[in-house]
Amino acid sequence: MDKHTLHQQLTDLGLERLEYIEKSVYRFEIYNDATSAAYPLTLTTVTSELGNTTVHFQEADFTENQFVPLQVRRAALDKLIELEQICNGSAGKSIAEANNGSMAQDMDEMKKLGNEMKHMKTNSELIEKDMVPDPMP
DSSP, rough: OOHHHHHHHHHHHOOOOOOOEEEEEEEEEEEEEETTTEEEEEEEEEEEEEEEEEEEEEEEOOTTTTTOOOHHHHOOOHHHHHHHHHHHTTTTTTTHHSSSSOOOSSHHHHHHHHHHHHOOOOHHHHHTTHHHHHHOO
16 A cells, blocks of 8 residues: 555544654675775665755665775765765865854845744644653753
């Protein structure tokens, strides 16, 4: 059954969808000359129904390998830093420009941040739903 049909049947039965996310997993293979092996690094993204996509850099992992050489881990870290800079819109900027002490680096990023924050629940709303706000009030 496709997801749209399932959603319709669930809502027809009185269920309310609280959140919708779509998950994607990407793979990047890092080749190591010393071991003559490729080490696949996986990276997950989640897209909400509002269209906001989050890259879960902290979950990036070499899922298929128990031992990953240090050189490969370094190459993976460099790639993740590059991807994070692209996602944050700071690719091509100097460190001083990118790390200016602000939550948003420029007007476009400020608008994007404002749009994301507009959809966030307040601490009071979280407490009403028996959720724990972060940081604690």
